[in-house]
Amino acid sequence: MQIYKVGGAVRDRLLGIPVTDIDRVVVGATTEEMLAQGFRPVGADFPVFLHPKTGEEYALARTERKSGRGYGGFTFHASPDVTLEEDLIRRDLTINAMAEDDQQNLTDPYHGQRDLEARILRHVSPAFAEDPLRVLRVARFAARYAELGFTVALETLALMRQLSESGELQALTAERSWKEISRALMENQPQVFIEVLRACGALKELMPEIDALFGVPQPEAHHPEIDTGAHTLSVLAQAARHKQPLTVRWACLLHDLGKGLTPQEEWPRHIAHEFKGLKLIKAVNERFKAPRDCQELALLVGEYHTHGHRALELKPSTLLELLQSFDIYRRPQRFEEFIAACEMDARGREGLEQRSYPQADYLRGAANAARGVAVQPLLEKGFKGPELGEAIKRERLKALKAYKEAASA
Known part of the structure; x- marks a missing residue:
């Protein structure tokens, strides 16, 4: 029995960044041998065990072959004769297909260290194209490591495009998709996730409502960047820069969907886009089964973000209606998140990233005034x-x- 650290633990150590998760693979062992040593089985689809003392995960080396559609359409084979190289070749990227023993001796049959140094995200083998979830995973890694200069290899992007065009993305479950999307949105550069999905044609398949925003102009006076898709990416980037929570980032991504419905003859104006976009926001929410707090904030920001921008001009009666819509008396945090999303929207414009947003304090003051009324x-x-x-x-x-x-x- 030989035990190796694999995947992210090796990758991040070589990059010199903190290692958070440690995955281990066990070569040359049987399920019976693992159980005899006190390991507890937890894998439903393939043999994964928890260490009897540390609780860390240990997986038996395995191979896999495609047997159906989607992320779950694989048959796994685990046995003592599966080699470390055979286990590593089924992984997605070369930088995730390295292993090391307890003395940090590196096993790198697919040149992951070379790609780490070259800052390239490259697939390990053509089998990459068998798993549609890898499109989302690679886009997420691109968002995570963009600050370090990583880009997706052109041949890997071509395989991702092949997957996008195959219809396989439609086989992904809402739960698996949301897990990747939500993790990607919490990276330091979540806009890169959307850019990579768009570059390989996956955005059009998974979120056509967002893809439709690219190429749609807005009034230059309010939006120097003009393009609605570019604006959406900038808003998302601002949300990450200001360390906003997932609820705010999701709302920022969806806030302008209504502009994708504006007839070309009305461009660059987008009259009533707030209300037109609600059905699209609802559709995206339901497609990925987003958590309730994410769904609610996205709908409220979509409907009222222009109210937030015009806060200082609103009549007291309109201001009261806005506050009531957010149930500020029982849900104060949700209104704070709305204000944050509005501020990210205002900052997500070319050359205006550092602008002040007096509407934020004004809205907080209004909420405090309304809450101050004694019953x-x-x-x-x-x-x-x-x-x-x-x-x-x-x-x-x-x-x-x-x-x-x-x-x-």
């Missing part, structure tokens, strides 16, 4: 039921009028 005095006056609701609304409107006057003074 107890109204109860003491005898208001109850629907009448109490109306009385609270009147007092909040009064508070917002006073707030607006004070802010304008």
Whole structure:
């Protein structure tokens, strides 16, 4: 029995960056031998075990062959005679197909170290094109390592394009797709994920609503970058730069989908794009079964982001409606995330990345003014039921009028 560290643990050590996950492969062992040493089996599809003391994962060396469509369409074979090289060749990228023993002796049959030094993401073998999930994985790695200068090899991009055109991407489950998308959005340069998907034709297959934004112009006065797709990528980049959570990044990605529906004769204006985009945002949310908080914020940002930009001009009654839509009294964090998404949208414009966004503090102040209305005095006056609701609304409107006057003074 021989045990090796493989994949990301080897890759990241050689890159000199912190190693977070350690995967191990076991060569020359049987399931029975692993169980006899106290390892606990956890793999449903192939033999994976947890170490009896550390709880870390150990997988038996295995081969695989394509047996059906999609990410799960593979038959695995694990036995003591499977070599380390045979196990490594089934992996996606050369930089993930290296192994090392406990003395850090490197096994690198597919030249992963050379590609690390050249900053290239390259597939290990033609079998890469058998697994559609690898399109998303490579795009995610491109986003993760973009800051280090990594790019996707042209021949790998060609295989990704082949996969995109094959229809295999449609076989991916919503859960697997979302896992990759959500991880990619939390990388330091998530816009690169979208760029790579677009470059290989996968964006058109997976998120046609976003792909449709490229080539759609916006008024240059508000959007020096003009192209709506380019703007969306810039907004996403700003969200990452400002360390925004996944909810905000997802909303930033989807906020302008309605502009993809504007007839060409109306370009570069996009009247009512906020409302037109809601059905598209809902469709993307449902396609990937995004978590509820991501879905809700994306819809709210899509509908109200222009309200956020015009906050200082809004009438107190409109401002109150906005605050009510976000349920700021019970969900204060969601309104904070809305403000953040609006600010990222404002900054995601060519040459305006450092602009101030006074609307943020103004909206926070308005929310505090509305929340500051005390309910107890109204109860003491005898208001109850629907009448109490109306009385609270009147007092909040009064508070917002006073707030607006004070802010304008």
